[in-house]
Amino acid sequence: MTQKTTSGGEKVIQCLEREGVEVIYGYSGGAAMPLFDALVDSKIKFVLVRHEQGATHMADGYARATGKPGVVLVTSGPGATNCVTGLLTALMDSVPMIVLTGQTITSMLGKDAFQEADVTGITYPVVKHSYLVKNAADIPRVMKEAFHIATTGRPGPVLIDLPKDITQGPCTAPFVDSVKLPGYHIPGRGDAGLLKKAAALLMKSKKPVLYVGNGAVISGAGKAIIELAEKLGAPIVNTLLGKGACPEDHPLHQGMLGMHGTAYANRTVEHCDLIMAIGARWDDRITGKLSEFCKDAVKIHIDIDVAEFNKIVRPDVAIAADAKLAIEDLVPLVFKLDTRDWLKDIAGWRKQYPLQYPKKGGLRAQYVLDRLDKLGGRDCIISTDVGQHQMWAAQFCRTTKNRHWLSSGGAGTMGFGFPAAIGAAMATGKPTWCVVGDGGFQMTLCELATAMLQKVPVKILIINNRCLGMIRQWQELFFDNRISGADLEGNPDFIKLAASYNVPGKRVKRAADVAKAIKWAMAHNEGPCLIEVEVVKEDNVFPMIPAGAPLSEMIIEKPKEKMEKPTGST
Numbered sequence: 001m002t003q004k005t006t007s008g009g010e011k012v013i014q015c016l017e018r019e020g021v022e023v024i025y026g027y028s029g030g031a032a033m034p035l036f037d038a039l040v041d042s043k044i045k046f047v048l049v050r051h052e053q054g055a056t057h058m059a060d061g062y063a064r065a066t067g068k069p070g071v072v073l074v075t076s077g078p079g080a081t082n083c084v085t086g087l088l089t090a091l092m093d094s095v096p097m098i099v100l101t102g103q104t105i106t107s108m109l110g111k112d113a114f115q116e117a118d119v120t121g122i123t124y125p126v127v128k129h130s131y132l133v134k135n136a137a138d139i140p141r142v143m144k145e146a147f148h149i150a151t152t153g154r155p156g157p158v159l160i161d162l163p164k165d166i167t168q169g170p171c172t173a174p175f176v177d178s179v180k181l182p183g184y185h186i187p188g189r190g191d192a193g194l195l196k197k198a199a200a201l202l203m204k205s206k207k208p209v210l211y212v213g214n215g216a217v218i219s220g221a222g223k224a225i226i227e228l229a230e231k232l233g234a235p236i237v238n239t240l241l242g243k244g245a246c247p248e249d250h251p252l253h254q255g256m257l258g259m260h261g262t263a264y265a266n267r268t269v270e271h272c273d274l275i276m277a278i279g280a281r282w283d284d285r286i287t288g289k290l291s292e293f294c295k296d297a298v299k300i301h302i303d304i305d306v307a308e309f310n311k312i313v314r315p316d317v318a319i320a321a322d323a324k325l326a327i328e329d330l331v332p333l334v335f336k337l338d339t340r341d342w343l344k345d346i347a348g349w350r351k352q353y354p355l356q357y358p359k360k361g362g363l364r365a366q367y368v369l370d371r372l373d374k375l376g377g378r379d380c381i382i383s384t385d386v387g388q389h390q391m392w393a394a395q396f397c398r399t400t401k402n403r404h405w406l407s408s409g410g411a412g413t414m415g416f417g418f419p420a421a422i423g424a425a426m427a428t429g430k431p432t433w434c435v436v437g438d439g440g441f442q443m444t445l446c447e448l449a450t451a452m453l454q455k456v457p458v459k460i461l462i463i464n465n466r467c468l469g470m471i472r473q474w475q476e477l478f479f480d481n482r483i484s485g486a487d488l489e490g491n492p493d494f495i496k497l498a499a500s501y502n503v504p505g506k507r508v509k510r511a512a513d514v515a516k517a518i519k520w521a522m523a524h525n526e527g528p529c530l531i532e533v534e535v536v537k538e539d540n541v542f543p544m545i546p547a548g549a550p551l552s553e554m555i556i557e558k559p560k561e562k563m564e565k566p567t568g569s570t
Helices: 008-018 030-039 052-066 084-092 119-126 136-151 164-168 192-204 214-219 222-232 263-271 323-333 340-352 365-374 388-396 417-428 438-453 469-478 494-500 511-523
Strands: 023-026 045-048 070-074 097-103 129-132 157-163 208-212 236-238 253-256 274-278 298-303 317-320 381-384 432-437 458-464 505-508 529-534
Touching: 008 030, 008 136, 008 157, 008 164, 023 052, 023 417, 030 070, 030 097, 030 157, 030 164, 052 070, 052 084, 052 097, 052 417, 052 438, 084 097, 084 119, 084 157, 097 136, 097 164, 119 129, 119 157, 129 136, 136 157, 157 164, 192 274, 192 298, 192 317, 192 323, 208 222, 208 263, 214 222, 214 323, 222 236, 222 323, 236 263, 253 263, 253 388, 263 340, 274 323, 298 323, 365 388, 365 432, 365 458, 365 511, 381 388, 381 417, 388 432, 388 458, 388 469, 417 432, 417 438, 417 458, 432 438, 438 458, 438 494, 458 494, 458 511, 494 505, 494 529, 505 511, 511 529
Parallel strands: 023 045, 023 070, 070 097, 097 157, 129 157, 208 236, 208 274, 236 253, 274 298, 298 317, 381 432, 432 458, 458 529, 505 529
Antiparallel strands: none
16 A cells, blocks of 8 residues: 655644644635645644634734744735734734745746735744745754744744645655754853842842843743842832733832833832843833933843844843843842832832722723722733723733733734633633723624634623724823824624624623622633623823823823823824
């Protein structure tokens, strides 16, 4: 009997199996058919989404919640280009992802064949690396390299473009168990001399602060950071994506800093004499007016990506290293500082500037999210979309466990929250809340079908203010309240919409009904459920630092006078 020849598509799927892939998210199509055919005989679970963008965000949520790479499979042309937003989101937030795209046959490349697109060219700026496979013998090597690149160093998405004749034809190449990438170097432990220099600067500090970013989440550095903070007596602040690296209910934790961070976190950073960035990149949402940002403070930067050094801030010490390993090595080099006066100042700011919101005048999103936190949300995975609800969730939903907070940071991708929650819930089996606005939810709401069919018990919380709230807020504060392109007149009845997908839902209009609805959703685990909360339309997120302004110009409440248009990016 003649032994069956392995096709390129079968070899691709076998390589995925060898990498431990459990689930693939995607959408089928002509150029990818050999790959889909090979999936029939695989143990890998395939989830058919309703839009390719949803597939990338599900794979993204899977990866953020587990640390393992998410995998996407789509067809050529528009199937591939529909993944661009998800690739950008993953690249900006350092998320490991493998995206497999079908492609026209090699002899037709560049000839405008049906559903052909220069996918590697189009996606070049939004991937960590990409491949166009023109020889089936390269498949095992490319697959091994792709997973290595996506998951090591600073993680990111890798795209593999696979022409149909390559996946349909034979592949006799053996599997590859190692990679040879001479130009690809991954920092591990920090330089001993630089660590000693950083320790010496810390020991001279009277008002230090540890500034924790997404790199600390990725490396699992939280335990070591807490040990360092407690040994020094140093406060902790985190970025939006650094939430959960260290428990936000720890006594030394001051919450999120930056444009919509807590006032006391921003005051801490404003008045520190040393700031140490741990896996954080000094982005514009944090620094505000760069020339005024911690201008007299010593700056230490620990990051695994050397490209981040001196890109925004020129630190006194830059340590290329895995955040966890660097902090573990730093702890024995320092001792307790006398920061009693420093911590007393911070306690005063916490008392002077607590997170607060109006208690009258209608149901507030802040109240809803505060109740979610107190009724068990702190122990759940929370995935947000982008906008006002995202900032309120970051403020009021304290994250205490690593990889329990999912949010699009660098790209600010509306439509991310819901599919990312599906991916996270499927990956972990943990209770997962999706906090979304009425605008962002409508961008990927078709994935209600995916969640229902897969029986994913994700709890969808729609903060419905009938507008694009953050746009309206900026137009109110900086554009004389000339509202343009922000009103979402024509929103559907979200409860009826959910019911059409066989997803149960509840509408909440009064504060008195919030707790009951949250408890109902907590208890519903047979599949997805939805809560629509109708909140005050004209409510603003405070504190707020106008884009391009220094931390000292933080706005605590609605200003009484007209404000100048911000100079920084929105």
